Amino acid sequence: MKKLQGMKNGFSSLENKKLKNLQIIQGGxxxxxxxxxxxxxxxxxxxxxRDHxxxxxxxxx
Structure with missing residues (x-):
């Protein structure tokens, strides 16, 4: 399980580096x-x- 947790942190870090403009994120x-x-x-x-x-x-x- 430790190996999977380490992989999860790596993927999260990689995805965060791809996010340049946080204003374009739309959720929900x-x-x-x-x-x-x-x-x-x-x-x-x-x-x-709709959208507040x-x-x-x-x-x-």
Missing amino acids: GGTAINYVATNNGDCYDKETW KLESTLEVC
């Missing part, structure tokens, strides 16, 4: 859906967020 998919209760819980708003910006809101009753 960037989409989140939130459900917010409204009207005392009778309805809810479905909010779709509200893309759409759908009211469901």
Whole structure:
């Protein structure tokens, strides 16, 4: 197992050297859906967020 751990460190170091511009790294998919209760819980708003910006809101009753 020690040999594998040593190899892992070597690969990580090699990959880190290839990363010149860290601004181009995009992670996650960037989409989140939130459900917010409204009207005392009778309805809810479905909010779709993409890259930390509200893309759409759908009211469901």
